Amino acid sequence: MDRIGIVLVGAGFIADAHSGAIDADPRAELIGIVDAAPGRAAAFARKQGGIRHALDLDTALSWPGVDAVILCTPNDTHAPIGLAVAAAGKHLLVEKPLATTVADAQRLARAFEAAGTVLVAAHTHRFYDYGVAVKQTIDSGAIGRPKLVRLAILGGWIWPDWSAWVGDPDRSGGHALHNGVHLLDLATWWLGQEPTAIYARGRKQTAAELRIYDYLEMVVTYADGATAVCEMSRAHRPGSLAQRELLVAGTEGIVEQGWDGESSLVFGEAGTATLPAAGGNGFAKQLGAWLDAIGGAPPQMPVADAVRAVVLGVAVEESIATGRPVAVTA
Amino acid sequence: MTITVALVGNGGIGTQDHQSSMYGPAFERHPLFSLVDDPAAAQVLSIAVPLAERGAAIADAVRAGKHVLADKPLAATLAEAVEIERLAAEHGVVVVPAHHQRFNAALRSATAAVRAGRVGLPWNVQCDFVVAGGDPAPTGELVNFGLYPVDVVRALLGLEVRRVHATGSPDLVTLLLDHDHGVTSTIVCGRVPALRDLPPGGLAVHRYRISGSHGVLAVDARKPALQVRTTESNGLVWTGPGTVDALLDVLAAGIASGAGRAAIGPHDAVRAQRVIEAAQRSMETGQPVETGE
Numbered sequence: 054m055d056r057i058g059i060v061l062v063g064a065g066f067i068a069d070a071h072s073g074a075i076d077a078d079p080r081a082e083l084i085g086i087v088d089a090a091p092g093r094a095a096a097f098a099r100k101q102g103g104i105r106h107a108l109d110l111d112t113a114l115s116w117p118g119v120d121a122v123i124l125c126t127p128n129d130t131h132a133p134i135g136l137a138v139a140a141a142g143k144h145l146l147v148e149k150p151l152a153t154t155v156a157d158a159q160r161l162a163r164a165f166e167a168a169g170t171v172l173v174a175a176h177t178h179r180f181y182d183y184g185v186a187v188k189q190t191i192d193s194g195a196i197g198r199p200k201l202v203r204l205a206i207l208g209g210w211i212w213p214d215w216s217a218w219v220g221d222p223d224r225s226g227g228h229a230l231h232n233g234v235h236l237l238d239l240a241t242w243w244l245g246q247e248p249t250a251i252y253a254r255g256r257k258q259t260a261a262e263l264r265i266y267d268y269l270e271m272v273v274t275y276a277d278g279a280t281a282v283c284e285m286s287r288a289h290r291p292g293s294l295a296q297r298e299l300l301v302a303g304t305e306g307i308v309e310q311g312w313d314g315e316s317s318l319v320f321g322e323a324g325t326a327t328l329p330a331a332g333g334n335g336f337a338k339q340l341g342a343w344l345d346a347i348g349g350a351p352p353q354m355p356v357a358d359a360v361r362a363v364v365l366g367v368a369v370e371e372s373i374a375t376g377r378p379v380a381v382t383a
Numbered sequence: 384m385t386i387t388v389a390l391v392g393n394g395g396i397g398t399q400d401h402q403s404s405m406y407g408p409a410f411e412r413h414p415l416f417s418l419v420d421d422p423a424a425a426q427v428l429s430i431a432v433p434l435a436e437r438g439a440a441i442a443d444a445v446r447a448g449k450h451v452l453a454d455k456p457l458a459a460t461l462a463e464a465v466e467i468e469r470l471a472a473e474h475g476v477v478v479v480p481a482h483h484q485r486f487n488a489a490l491r492s493a494t495a496a497v498r499a500g501r502v503g504l505p506w507n508v509q510c511d512f513v514v515a516g517g518d519p520a521p522t523g524e525l526v527n528f529g530l531y532p533v534d535v536v537r538a539l540l541g542l543e544v545r546r547v548h549a550t551g552s553p554d555l556v557t558l559l560l561d562h563d564h565g566v567t568s569t570i571v572c573g574r575v576p577a578l579r580d581l582p583p584g585g586l587a588v589h590r591y592r593i594s595g596s597h598g599v600l601a602v603d604a605r606k607p608a609l610q611v612r613t614t615e616s617n618g619l620v621w622t623g624p625g626t627v628d629a630l631l632d633v634l635a636a637g638i639a640s641g642a643g644r645a646a647i648g649p650h651d652a653v654r655a656q657r658v659i660e661a662a663q664r665s666m667e668t669g670q671p672v673e674t675g676e
């Protein structure tokens with residue numbers, strides 16, 4: 054069987070996670086790298102053993118053996134680059150969010166449907182060990198009908214400096230779109246319900262001059278009355294102590310994972326830090342699911358769910374701006 | 384010389400009898416109190432009558448010059464609670480609403496630490512107060528024990544609640560509270576089914592995360608406790624004085640001070656009731672509601 058030839062677009066830090074996943078899957082082959090910064094593309098290509106590199110997508114799409122693209126560029130470029138990939142008849146795995154506006158997300162969905170190629174947004178937490186284990190526990194019926202999800206991902210680190218594109222809401226769409234969608238999608242997937250309203254609060258804790266909220270609290274209400282309380286933070290201190298906490302309460306029981314449910318704790322001269330367990334490779338599982346879908350299997354991250362995540366992320370920003378709950382329909 | 388106490392009533396919300404399960408035994412074992420049968424001869428009345436009758440019973444006791452330990456909630460309505468606050472001040476007696484959770488040993492330390500700046504300026508509190516099993520309250524759990532975590536959060540922050548948004552259901556509700564200085568708090572409060580190895584009505588989850596400008600304080604309020612695992616069971620065994628014992632310490636100190644007030648009083652019940660009633664309105668309208676504080 055021929056391997057799926059993949060081009061990576063964007064040589065930022067997340068590209069390493071994707072290329073590692075490609076290396077680990079015998080069904081995939083990394084053909085080349087595209088980055089608008091010449092030095093960065095060339096350096097990445099050398100690191101990968103001399104793969105092709107280019108400054109523009111059109112060149113890369115013309116390379117022989119290219120079947121698919123993994124897109125790791127700033128969020129505001131997802132729509133135009135994604136539409137070009139669809140027009141070229143290639144498959145796409147796009148970093149989350151699918152797009153920074155609902156209209157663009159829907160445009161991408163339509164384009165790939167028309168092209169007959171597979172579009173998947175990288176909501177990687179669906180493929181992390183904890184995300185899968187919670188989903189399986191809920192689906193097993195062990196806790197009955199879930200009524201509440203609490204999910205907090207608290208990391209003290211902040212983006213590198215003021216030039217980081219993530220801090221520019223025009224480029225990232227804001228923190229709700231950039232990271233918040235991970236939690237919004239995961240909680241919604243776990244619950245298996247349609248969201249009906251969002252109430253959110255945001256905070257610029259690290260610096261008043263931030264243009265995005267480094268702390269987000271996003272509360273989703275679902276059609277069956279369930280609630281999800283999702284906290285996404287880059288504001289918590291100390292930065293050395295990343296924490297993830299979850300609680301799911303159902304009609305027959307509860308599921309919990311505290312901050313120490315997966316991590317060990319290091320007490321050192323340099324401070325205190327959590328040490329996450331090695332566990333499975335979420336990026337590899339995500340890639341595998343995408344390759345499965347290219348082969349005809351049902352997608353584990355349907356396009357409609359990626360569009361819905363954008364709808365929710367946009368509603369979060371609107372709720373914070375207005376101080377009011379926002380009705381949502383995916 | 385001990386303080387004399389008479390137990391008045393064995394009712395509450397639904398099937399509750401906190402008098403027999405909590406207050407009576409706590410008074411009995413407390414060295415500063417002694418139980419008497421005749422309410423007229425007692426300095427303190429421990430009042431745990433059904434909620435519909437409670438406000439009037441407490442008001443009568445206060446008018447008779449009695450100090451009061453009042454089952455929670457202090458009264459069925461905000462108006463009744465406000466009247467009790469006024470009467471208590473007028474008659475110079477101590478009225479202690481049984482908001483005993485704030486006297487949990489871990490939470491007392493946490494409150495002192497937060498107020499001393501150990502996490503810098505606090506900017507958010509997250510709380511889960513989830514009871515497992517026991518008899519569901521016919522009023523809904525928001526009315527039944529929503530005031531416990533609301534009271535704890537007020538004590539932790541020393542900040543009143545200005546605005547409330549509530550979602551979920553009366554048996555498992557999420558309260559989103561806004562305080563001064565942009566500080567926010569979130570409380571998940573309610574009842575889930577009975578869980579193995581937990582006594583009926585026991586707390587399955589009771590925790591607080593206080594985030595501040597310079598650190599985070601994570602409190603598991605099911606502690607201090609031992610984890611005891613045997614061939615038959617697996618559970619937590621409380622260590623040290625309980626929260627109701629600590630509440631009686633506060634009552635005794637308030638009476639001894641002669642000032643007619645204790646470290647917790649009707650004003651705390653009034654403020655908690657404002658939040659609960661605002662949450663009820665928010666649940667009805669789907670919109671945030673100002674508390675009027």
